[in-house]
Amino acid sequence: MRAVQDPSDPADHDHVILARMLADAERLCGTRDALxxxxxxxxxxxxxxxxxxxxxTQEAGA
Amino acid sequence: MxxxxxxxxxxxxxxxxxxxSARLARLAAMTxxxxxxxxxxxxxxxxxxxxxxxxxxxxxxxxxxxxPETVTLDAFRDAFPFSNKTDFLADxxxxxxxxxxxxxxxxxxxxxxxxxxxxxxxxxxxGRSQRDIHTQGYLHALPWYMAGLRxxxxxxxxxxxxxxxxxxxxxxxGLRIIGATAFHVGGTLxxxxxxxxxxxxxxxxxxxxxxxxLHTLTEALLRRGLEPKRAFPTMRTLFIAAExxxxxxxxxxxxxxxxxxxxxxxxxxxxxxxxxxxxDGAVTDSGGRGLMHLFEWETLFEVVDPATLRPxxxxxxxxxxxxxxxxxxxxxxxxxxxxxxxxVACRDxxxxxxxxxxxxxxxxxxxxxxxxxxxxxxPSAVDAAIFAxxxxxxxxxxxxxxxxxxTEVEVRVAFADHVPADPAVRQRxxxxxxxxxxxxxxxxxxxxxxxxxxxxxxxxxxxxxxxERQKGYRL
Numbered sequence: 001m002r003a004v005q006d007p008s009d010p011a012d013h014d015h016v017i018l019a020r021m022l023a024d025a026e027r028l029c030g031t032r033d034a035l036x037x038x039x040x041x042x043x044x045x046x047x048x049x050x051x052x053x054x055x056x057t058q059e060a061g062a
Numbered sequence: 063m064x065x066x067x068x069x070x071x072x073x074x075x076x077x078x079x080x081x082x083s084a085r086l087a088r089l090a091a092m093t094x095x096x097x098x099x100x101x102x103x104x105x106x107x108x109x110x111x112x113x114x115x116x117x118x119x120x121x122x123x124x125x126x127x128x129x130p131e132t133v134t135l136d137a138f139r140d141a142f143p144f145s146n147k148t149d150f151l152a153d154x155x156x157x158x159x160x161x162x163x164x165x166x167x168x169x170x171x172x173x174x175x176x177x178x179x180x181x182x183x184x185x186x187x188x189g190r191s192q193r194d195i196h197t198q199g200y201l202h203a204l205p206w207y208m209a210g211l212r213x214x215x216x217x218x219x220x221x222x223x224x225x226x227x228x229x230x231x232x233x234x235x236g237l238r239i240i241g242a243t244a245f246h247v248g249g250t251l252x253x254x255x256x257x258x259x260x261x262x263x264x265x266x267x268x269x270x271x272x273x274x275x276l277h278t279l280t281e282a283l284l285r286r287g288l289e290p291k292r293a294f295p296t297m298r299t300l301f302i303a304a305e306x307x308x309x310x311x312x313x314x315x316x317x318x319x320x321x322x323x324x325x326x327x328x329x330x331x332x333x334x335x336x337x338x339x340x341x342d343g344a345v346t347d348s349g350g351r352g353l354m355h356l357f358e359w360e361t362l363f364e365v366v367d368p369a370t371l372r373p374x375x376x377x378x379x380x381x382x383x384x385x386x387x388x389x390x391x392x393x394x395x396x397x398x399x400x401x402x403x404x405x406v407a408c409r410d411x412x413x414x415x416x417x418x419x420x421x422x423x424x425x426x427x428x429x430x431x432x433x434x435x436x437x438x439x440x441p442s443a444v445d446a447a448i449f450a451x452x453x454x455x456x457x458x459x460x461x462x463x464x465x466x467x468x469t470e471v472e473v474r475v476a477f478a479d480h481v482p483a484d485p486a487v488r489q490r491x492x493x494x495x496x497x498x499x500x501x502x503x504x505x506x507x508x509x510x511x512x513x514x515x516x517x518x519x520x521x522x523x524x525x526x527x528x529x530e531r532q533k534g535y536r537l
Contacts (some may be wrong), residue, residue: 033082035204
C-alpha cells in the first residue's frame with residue numbers, strides 16, 4: 001500500500017521534510033563516536049516519532 | 063585501590079574516553095590558544111544575542127562599554143559587571159517570573175528550573191528552551207561518558223528526579239541521550255528498597271548520587287552484611303557531586319566497591335556539570351586528590367579571590383565565576399557562584415590537555431563558613447575530621463549560645479555498626495574525634511554519642527549544621 005503525498009498540502013509537506021531528516025539521522029547513527037551515538041539515536045527517535053505523527057491520513061486506494 | 067579494581071578498570075573499554083570519541087579527542091588536543099579562540103567566538107555570539115534579547119544584559123553590556131562583535135576575553139573579564147543571586151532575585155521581583163535576563167521569548171520556555179532555596183534568600187528561576195534541554199542533558203552525559211558510562215549500561219540515578227531543579231531533570235535527559243538504561247530511584251524508593259532493586263537487577267554499572275548519599279547507601283549495604291564489590295561486581299563507576307569529602311573516605315569507598323570514584327562539579331547556573339574527573343578518577347593512583355577538568359568550551363570559568371575579585375594563581379582557592387557559552391534561556395554571564403574551589407591551571411594538571419581544572423573533594427561554599435570563636439570553620443573541614451576514619455556513620459552539629467552567653471558547639475555522632483559497645487572504647491573514639499576536629503578547625507567542640515536512628519538520613523545534599531546562636535541572644 002502506498003501513502004498518497006501531496007506536496008502542496010502543508011501536512012504532507014512536513015512529512016516529506018521529516019522523512020528526509022530521518023534518512024540523515026540514520027546516517028548519523030552510524031557514527032563510531034561513543035559520546036555522540038546515543039545523542040544521534042535520540043534525535044533519530046524524535047524524528048521517527050514525528051514521521052509517524054505526520055504520516056498522510058489517506059492511503060492509495062482508500 | 064585494590065588490584066581487583068585496577069585490573070577491572072584496565073580491561074574495560076570505557077577507560078579510554080578519548081579513543082572512543084573523536085569529538086572529545088579533538089577538544090582535548092587543542093592548544094590553549096585554540097580553546098580560547100573557540101570560547102571567544104561563542105562568547106561574542108552569546109553577548110550579541112543578549113544585547114538584542116535581554117534588557118538585563120543589554121544594560122550590563124552598555125555599562126561595560128564593550129562591543130560584542132569586537133570584545134576580547136581580557137576586556138570582557140576586566141569590564142563586564144558580575145551578577146550574583148541578589149541581582150537575579152531583584153530582577154525576578156521586578157519582572158516576574160523570569161526577570162529581564164531570560165533572553166528568549168517567554169513562549170519558547172520549555173522547562174522551568176529553580177535553585178534549591180537552601181540559602182534562605184530565595185530561589186532563582188531559569189527558563190530553558192528546547193535547545194537548552196538537550197544541552198543540559200549533554201552537560202550530564204559528557205562527564206558520565208568521560209567517567210566510563212556507555213550506551214546500554216545500567217545506571218542508577220539516586221538523585222530525586224523531576225520537580226523544579228536542574229538536578230531533577232538534567233540526569234534523566236543525560237542518561238537518555240547517552241543511551242544508558244536508567245533507573246531513577248532517587249526520592250522514590252527507600253535506601254533498602256534501592257538495594258533490593260539493585261540486587262534484583264544484578265548487573266549495575268553506574269551509580270549517580272550526592273557524596274552524602276553514596277555514604278548512606280554504602281553504610282546501608284554494610285549494615286546488611288553486603289560487601290559492595292561482591293554484591294555488584296559489574297559496577298564500573300560511582301559518580302558523586304555536590305559535596306566535599308575526606309580523601310580517606312574516597313579511598314575507602316573505592317576499596318569497598320572495587321571501582322573508581324568519579325566526581326563532577328555542577329549547578330543550575332552551569333546548566334548541569336561544568337567539570338568532572340575523567341578515567342583517572344577522584345583519587346590519583348598515588349593516593350592524592352584527583353582533578354575535575356573544566357568544560358571550558360561550554361562554560362567560561364574564572365576563579366577569583368572573593369575579596370579582590372582578581373584571578374587566583376594556580377594552586378590557590380578562589381570563588382568560581384561562570385559564564386554560559388551555549389545556553390540561551392536565562393543564561394548566566396559572570397555569575398558569582400559563592401562556590402570555593404582550588405584552581406589548577408592546565409599547565410599544572412599533568413594531563414597535557416588545554417583544560418584548566420579544580421581539585422576533587424574540596425569544593426566548599428564561601429557563604430556556609432561559620433565564624434566560631436574567631437575561627438573560620440567550614441562544615442567540610444569538620445566532615446574531613448569526622449569521616450577520615452571508619453568509625454562514625456553520621457553526625458550533626460549545632461552552634462549555640464550558652465546561658466552564660468558563650469558560643470558553644472555540640473557535635474552529635476552515631477557510631478558505625480562495627481564499633482564495639484564497650485563504653486571505654488567508645489569514649490576513646492569520641493576523644494579522638496574531638497581532637498581531630500580541633501586539629502582541622504582550631505575549635506574545641508563538645509562531641510556526644512547518639513543512636514544512628516536519632517540522626518537524619520540525608521537523601522541529597524547533607525545539611526548537617528544549625529547555627530542557633532541568635533536564639534541565645536534573647537534578654
